[in-house]
Structure formats: structure tokens, C-alpha cells
Amino acid sequence: MKRFATGLIVGKFAPLHQGHEILINAALEVCEKLVIISYSLPELPGFAPARRRCYLQARFPQAHILVLAPEEALAWGIGPMPHNDSDDDSHRHFVASLCLQQLNVMPEAVFTAEDYGDGFAQVLSTRFQRQVLHVRLQRESGPGARSGTLIRSDIHRYRHLVAPEVYAHFVHRICILGGESTGKSTLSIALAAALDTLSISEYGRERWEQRKGHLIFDDLLEIAQTQILREMTARPNRYLVCDTSPLTTLFYSLAMFGKADPALEALACQHYDTVVLCADDFPFQQDGTRQGESFRQRQQQWYIDELTQRNIPFLYVTGSVAQRLTQILNHLPPHIADIA
Known part of the structure; x- marks a missing residue:
């Protein structure tokens, strides 16, 4: 038995890079089921949902992956997808609604490499009416090793920071x-x-x-x-x-x-x-x-x-x-x- 029945990771994954993979693999080690949610409003150029879904599934077929487009959120009745610049709580409640209304899961832990995960876990705990732990993974040092912004600036130059299955799409x-x-x-x-x-x-x-x-x-x-x-x-x-x-x-x-x-x-x-x-x-x-x-x-x-x-x-x-x-x-x- 692993430590958690269900874990949760949320991100844009534009692109999926080494830092993301370290986090996902760490979660897979301790979760019986891992849910990965990806959404972005607006979509970042070159990283449409279909492309993100494809390389996430290629790299982590054992995970439950949901890559969401804005129109799908509206069609599902979850409400408008929050803008990337919206406040943190808008995103936290949106993800909670996705888990409850669409995925029918209540993860026991949320995995991040950021301080914001504490507040995320608190909102999920309130919405799920049970405790959700924040498991934070310490970032590894190294210039650009974890920066999606840097990789997007020249994905060919920084192709060594993404898996071949990801780079193949570019x-x-x-x-x-x-x-x-x-x-x-x-x-x-x-x-x-x-x-x-x-x-x-x-x-x-x-x-x-x-x-x-x-x-x-x-x-x-x-x-x-x-x-x-x-x-x-x-x-x-x-x-x-x-x-x-x-x-x-x-x-x-x-x-x-x-x-x-x-x-x-x-x-x-x-x-x-x-x-x-x-x-x-x-x-x-x-x-x-x-x-x-x-x-x-x-x-x-x-x-x-x-x-x-x-x-x-x-x-x-x-x-x-x-x-x-x-x-x-x-x-x-x-x-x-x-x-x-």
C-alpha cells in the first residue's frame, strides 16, 4: 500500500519539462492513483490542449490525465475557466469543482514545488470536507532546469530539458x-x-x-x-x-x-x-x-x-x-x- 490513495498535480505543462517530471514521478511513488490536471487561459502559443494531452499521456500513461479547454469547462457546467492572471483562490476552487463534479475524486494530497501549495491544500480541504495535505518537493538548482518560460523562449536550444517524446512535437x-x-x-x-x-x-x-x-x-x-x-x-x-x-x-x-x-x-x-x-x-x-x-x-x-x-x-x-x-x-x- 502506498501512502496516498489519490494525489493531485496541476499545471500548464507548456511544455512538460524535467522539473515537472521529477514532481510527477515523486507523486507516483507514493500514490495509488495520480490525477494530473492541465489548463491555461489564454492558451500559450504552440501548446494547444491536444498537444499537451499527447505528450503527458506518452510520458505518464499510468496517471489519470485531464487536459481541459475553456469551452469544455463551460459545457460541463463548472463555470468559466479562470484567466491565468486570476487570483489564486479562483484557480483553487475551479480545480476543486473539477475534482468533485467531473472527475468524482477527492485527492488526499496535492503535490507542488511552490509555497502556494499550502493555500491550495486548505481550499481543497474545505471543499472536500476532509484534510488534504500539501506535499512540497524542493526545487533542484540549475539554470533553466525548471523554467517553462526559458524553454518556451527557444525550445530547440533547451531541448535537453524536455523528454524526446515532448520535443518530438516541435x-x-x-x-x-x-x-x-x-x-x-x-x-x-x-x-x-x-x-x-x-x-x-x-x-x-x-x-x-x-x-x-x-x-x-x-x-x-x-x-x-x-x-x-x-x-x-x-x-x-x-x-x-x-x-x-x-x-x-x-x-x-x-x-x-x-x-x-x-x-x-x-x-x-x-x-x-x-x-x-x-x-x-x-x-x-x-x-x-x-x-x-x-x-x-x-x-x-x-x-x-x-x-x-x-x-x-x-x-x-x-x-x-x-x-x-x-x-x-x-x-x-x-x-x-x-x-x-
Whole structure:
């Protein structure tokens, strides 16, 4: 048995950073159930509720997470969400109403790293008609280690202060597609070097080599899942270059087995900020793993048809690697907002 049945943490989490994670992990150690509530009025640019919910759930799936938008509070009859500049008691009573009317919980402890937690616990105690303890975690020293304001000023510069799953939401992700022997892997490496970032290699090739060229149906889903995991846990710089995507894996599943796992079909909907399709204007080269010129043509047409049907804009690059690199760099927005 842990010390508390239910604990509570409230914050904007814009973004979720190391200081928040220390506090949350400390609460999880002593609570059977941890409720995390996040809201902000106004919303801070680049940190919409859906984005905050996504990275909170990714980092703390064992917690009960509520990320609230202003319109939801009104729809639930809890009253207008207090402005960020409202007095402390307005926020305390708002959270108490959320716990009682929407979450149907009465936490025994509230966890903070601030003095204001004492007053917060007092209001909750009054509203719940039972004692709520304030558990304060001492802040660790270190410039910027706990400052959301500092991280928001340049999330790329301070990306080491947030988890990869958080930073991934602020990276411009570039997906390179192309049939066999269209130079996409070479282009991916060159593009990553030009952008001073990372390129995620094609896991499907690794799996094919592990299986000595004999993939089974279940391999395809695992290939897509591993590809996404590598993207999500990478430590890129502003951009992430992805040599292929689950859309490619979907093609091979259909081509090899005539069907695809529904989970793979869902992963094939993965969003990328820029999609590049390499032309098949390179001479076909057989390296022992490729199926042939006609298969490449079939794959190329499938990409064009599938991207078009899915309404996914794509850049079709041609020519040498240097020419393709120039086409991509000219296509990218000149100044991608840090937290757009």
C-alpha cells in the first residue's frame, strides 16, 4: 500500500519539462492513483490542449490525465475557466469543482514545488470536507532546469530539458519516399547533414537482413512500430529526416501478402510536415535486395496514387542528389516557428 490513495498535480505543462517530471514521478511513488490536471487561459502559443494531452499521456500513461479547454469547462457546467492572471483562490476552487463534479475524486494530497501549495491544500480541504495535505518537493538548482518560460523562449536550444517524446512535437519532420533504387537513403543522409540534424534509417531493411530475405506477415507491423519508435525517441535538432515511413511498410505488406494488419493501416496515417517523393530517374541498380525495374515503377505509381488519394501534399524531386537537396531546401519554409 502506498501512502496516498489519490494525489493531485496541476499545471500548464507548456511544455512538460524535467522539473515537472521529477514532481510527477515523486507523486507516483507514493500514490495509488495520480490525477494530473492541465489548463491555461489564454492558451500559450504552440501548446494547444491536444498537444499537451499527447505528450503527458506518452510520458505518464499510468496517471489519470485531464487536459481541459475553456469551452469544455463551460459545457460541463463548472463555470468559466479562470484567466491565468486570476487570483489564486479562483484557480483553487475551479480545480476543486473539477475534482468533485467531473472527475468524482477527492485527492488526499496535492503535490507542488511552490509555497502556494499550502493555500491550495486548505481550499481543497474545505471543499472536500476532509484534510488534504500539501506535499512540497524542493526545487533542484540549475539554470533553466525548471523554467517553462526559458524553454518556451527557444525550445530547440533547451531541448535537453524536455523528454524526446515532448520535443518530438516541435520538430519539423521530413519523410523521404521512393521506390527501390531511387536514392532516397543517400538523399536522407545528405539532407540531415545539410540541416545539422539526424536521419532515421529504414528499419525494414534491417529486418529483411535479420530474416535473410524471408519476411513473415507479422514482421510488417513490427517494422512500422519500430520505425515510429525510433522517430519518437530520437534527439534531432529542429528537423528530423525520416528515410521512409509506415506508408512504405503498408505497400510491402499489400504487395507481399495481399493484406495489411489494421494497426499497420493506422500507422500509415502518420503525419509528416514535409513529404518528399524521389523520382525514378536514377538507373536501376540491383544490390541483392531489390526486386527489379518493373517493381520499382509499380511502387512509384502506388506512392503517387496513395498520396493523392490521402490528400497529402508532396514534393517530387528529380536529378542528382545535389539537385534534389537544393529542391528540398528551397521548398522548406525559410523560418519555421519554434513552437508553431
